[in-house]
Amino acid sequence: MWRRVASLSPLVSRSKSRLLDQVQVANGFNVWQVFSTQVLNPTEGGVSDRRRTPLVTFVLGGPGSGKGTQCTRIVETFGFTHLSAGDLLRKEISSNSENGSMILNTIREGKIVPSEVTVKLIQKAIEASENDRFLIDGFPRSEENRIAYERVIGAEPDIVLFFDCPVEEMVKRVLNRNQGRVDDNIDTVKERLKVFTELNLPVIKYYSEKGKLYKIDATGSEDEIFERVRPVFAVLR
Ligand SMILES: Nc1ncnc2c1ncn2[C@@H]1O[C@H](COP(=O)(O)OP(=O)(O)OP(=O)(O)O)[C@@H](O)[C@H]1O
């Protein structure tokens, strides 16, 4: 049986034993196999060092908390590949896929797209990448998202960032964004905030209890916030 074997920095050593023990989830295609250049030798119980295990960071926070902005900075400085769940869904809309109109209506209403759709897009994007470091931005948005990801991908994230921002600041940022998004209006933002509280906060609590959560104060300038983010990744270089 394939096992995920992590080679992690001291930063994530808390979760190392859990990762070492993790086995491929039955019935679920394990996306990490795509990256497997390292082979578990069952007779020796050891691992040759030819496998690269991707490092996955989930990036969470309310609408307009600055997830995408800070992801850009993390990519520039630490060489991650940025996968924004919202961007992947918006690309589906513009490519006129069979789910396009359902996704558009869901986003317009500020609700969450069915997990199977979003997880499939994330899986495809990971598989298409040569990188072994991913920021998955705006995902998981709900416990259902989280469980679907674990089932399909067969792994947990290594790090979870949570951009903690006051509601008034988030609303101000969204309404000033000016990128033509269908959900950047006061009615949809209200609904997204409700969905964030009801469905996303439990996910944040879950990862906090697992010791994987890095809560970042998301107020102040982009530079100030990035200086709070930097130490999370600095030890990985
Ligand atoms: N520290 C900051 N101060 C002021 N404005 C900011 C800051 N960080 C980001 N912004 C601006 O706020 C808006 C929202 O930021 P961003 O798109 O990064 O948020 P997000 O968390 O990805 O939101 P969403 O969940 O809606 O995609 C953008 O216009 C961005 O330029």
Ligand SMILES: Nc1ccn([C@H]2C[C@H](O)[C@@H](COP(=O)(O)O)O2)c(=O)n1
């Ligand atoms: N896991 C996700 C992520 C996003 N969506 C939908 C609903 C969101 O309001 C919208 C925009 O996402 P953002 O760009 O703000 O991260 O996309 C979803 O259904 N599930």
Ligand SMILES: [Mg+2]
């Ligand atoms: Mg965003």
